[in-house]
Amino acid sequence: MYISLQHLEVKPVRFKVEVPAGEIDYDVSVTQASQLNAEGTAQLLSRSLGEIRLEGKLDVTMDALCDRCLESASIPVNRSFDLVYMPAEESRSGEVEIDQAAIEVGFYEGSGLELNDVLREVVLLSLPMQVVCSEACKGMCPSCGENRNLHDCGCQPQPLDDRWSKLKNFRTEDSPRN
Numbered sequence: 429m430y431i432s433l434q435h436l437e438v439k440p441v442r443f444k445v446e447v448p449a450g451e452i453d454y455d456v457s458v459t460q461a462s463q464l465n466a467e468g469t470a471q472l473l474s475r476s477l478g479e480i481r482l483e484g485k486l487d488v489t490m491d492a493l494c495d496r497c498l499e500s501a502s503i504p505v506n507r508s509f510d511l512v513y514m515p516a517e518e519s520r521s522g523e524v525e526i527d528q529a530a531i532e533v534g535f536y537e538g539s540g541l542e543l544n545d546v547l548r549e550v551v552l553l554s555l556p557m558q559v560v561c562s563e564a565c566k567g568m569c570p571s572c573g574e575n576r577n578l579h580d581c582g583c584q585p586q587p588l589d590d591r592w593s594k595l596k597n598f599r600t601e602d603s604p605r606n
């Protein structure tokens with residue numbers, strides 16, 4: 429759905445969309461696992477500055493790889509958003525002042541906003557820094573690479589001081605003149 433300045437100049441635009449998985453291209457590490465539902469309102473805050481405010485909420489389930497075991501992990505995203513978009517040219521003039529720190533600000537090019545681009549951004553900003561399939565995930569074995577949630581490979585943990593003892597040997601071999 430394209431939200432054009434032309435429409436916003438007449439009246440606020442209400443949106444309610446159901447975006448099927450596959451329509452929005454996120455990036456290689458996350459995929460949309462369910463339909464994305466979003467609804468809200470877009471309005472022109474300032475006609476002269478071209479500031480567009482988008483308020484709404486969305487819910488979707490995303491799939492990402494667990495940081496510990498690299499299996500797929502399900503991430504439910506359910507949040508409201510309140511964003512202000514300004515024309516990209518305004519940002520270059522350096523005279524933009526944002527009073528409301530709570531509101532996130534983005535920029536748009538041309539004569540309006542593609543709603544899917546906004547939703548993509550909101551989803552990506554909502555993803556946790558660390559993705560885990562479950563808090564109890566045991567991760568991969570650093571020795572054999574086995575997923576320890578599925579099998580107990582029985583590897584002994586690596587001694588922690590291994591690299592330091594190697595370094596010590598290297599030093600003694602390499603510095604006979606001292």
Ligand SMILES: [Zn+2]
Pocket residue numbers: 494495496497498499560561562565566567
């Ligand atoms: Zn995991």
Ligand SMILES: [Zn+2]
Pocket residue numbers: 569570571572573574581582583
């Ligand atoms: Zn192992």
